Amino acid sequence: MSERRAEAYWQAVALSVDIGKRPKRILFDGEPVVLFRSAQGIAALFDRCPHRLVELSTGKIVRGEIECPYHGWRYDGDGRCTAIPGHVGAVPHYRVRRFAALERDGVVFISSGTPRAEPYLHCMQGKDIIMRRVRSSTQSTVIDAAENILDATHTHFTHKGLLRGLTAKRHLVRVEVTGGEGWVEASYTGEDHQQGLISRLLEGERARTIGRFRHPGIAELEYWGKEGLVLATTFHLRQADERTVEGVGWLIGRRQGLLGELKALAFKPLFTIALHQDRRVLKSASDNARLPPQALPVIGPLDFLRRDIASIMEGRMPAAASEPRVHQIEL
Ligand code: FES
Ligand SMILES: [Fe+2]
Incomplete structure (x- = not known):
């Protein structure tokens, strides 16, 4: 263990x-x-x-x-x-x-060492895809930035209208958390449609959403339709200095003829807006956290991945590896 x-x-x-x-x-x-x-x-x-x-x-x-x-x-x-x-x-x-x-x-x-294995790239490696590469710089820590990417519950507020609808309507969703050596993931089923702009433009019917963290600082999201993986992002995060997280990532869509190409054109600008919204809250947290008195963040009942991400970053086995968890939430 x-x-x-x-x-x-x-x-x-x-x-x-x-x-x-x-x-x-x-x-x-x-x-x-x-x-x-x-x-x-x-x-x-x-x-x-x-x-x-x-x-x-x-x-x-x-x-x-x-x-x-x-x-x-x-x-x-x-x-x-x-x-x-x-x-x-x-x-x-x-x-x-x-x-x-x-x-x-x-x-x-x-x-800084001599790795034996090839680097992991992204979750649609080897498939027929359209992709864009992106770079980001955020005032935060790797754990906060990774959790932000994988956290579904902030989207109603931070990304209202973009990733979620404008109404407060929620659906009962089943979340399964599983893990293994160097990874943990949360799989969401039951939200048949995400009402935000991004989903309406880019996706069909949603069957499953997966948010995954991989050692050492990789956060990835997968949107699965009825016929397989439709959209995905894989972000490699690292601590540049104490206050700055640098990210390199892939935005990926399955190639589906001309329509796929058109959709891919919209993906990057929309993603850029979401990234900007996230960077604003992360910077606010980072600035505020350094003011006295010192405080540790509360790990709430919906923060399914936080502890396991911390374990993986410290080189330990995530708890979900031996004990998968199931939650019901309203998303
Ligand atoms: S050559 Fe003199 S400082 Fe680099
Ligand atoms: Fe976000």
Whole structure:
């Protein structure tokens, strides 16, 4: 039960299109990292020149190596110093810490270890889909942001009209919570139609909605119709610094000819509005939480996933793995 996951894992940190001719700096659990395209492919180095500690990301890329803007020391994709301009003779062995990095499906992943497995991408991998990639930055924590994505009960208020109807009418819904090593999910059945704008434009009849959390910070929503998965989002979240969560995600729809293409066009702008509404409440909570006195959030009767998400993030088995739960709620 209390076995911990010690394995190294990948984290999505950027979209491939963001790494062009210039280096890009990100924060990775508070540490500065520079991403660039080296001769060996995508590279991720600690963003600090060992010489005088300048940000390498403010330098430039020269033939696949990153050049520090201060004295021009250069580093290859493995972090080895390859040139010290003006120095006569062999270059001494200096190096910058390097992170494992790879690109999959238009997204850059890095790791502070050496993961054995390929990174998980999204829940419709390998299917005939239309998708858009998105990026987000939110003032929050990974647990709060993930819970927000998966929490159905805030949609009536935060997203009134967009994800829910304008009336207060609710339906009795059955929620099954199940889990396993590194994941937990809530499956909602009984709400045959979600009255918000997004559902009316993009979906047919809804058979099931699933909200899932995966280690280390992946939140995904699936909307199932009578004939299978119709719409889905998979969001990879990570703590950039203490107050900032960065997200990289996929918005996915099943390909259904021209209609599918048209629907996909509407998905991203509507999603962007919902994201904006969520970022506003999360920022309010984050700002307010730091004012004294210190307080812990209440885990209410409808917050089905909170404790299990916390367990998974701490590398423990979620309680739902050994004890699946069933709830009835009005949604
Ligand atoms: S500080 Fe980077 S080369 Fe001197
Ligand atoms: Fe939301």
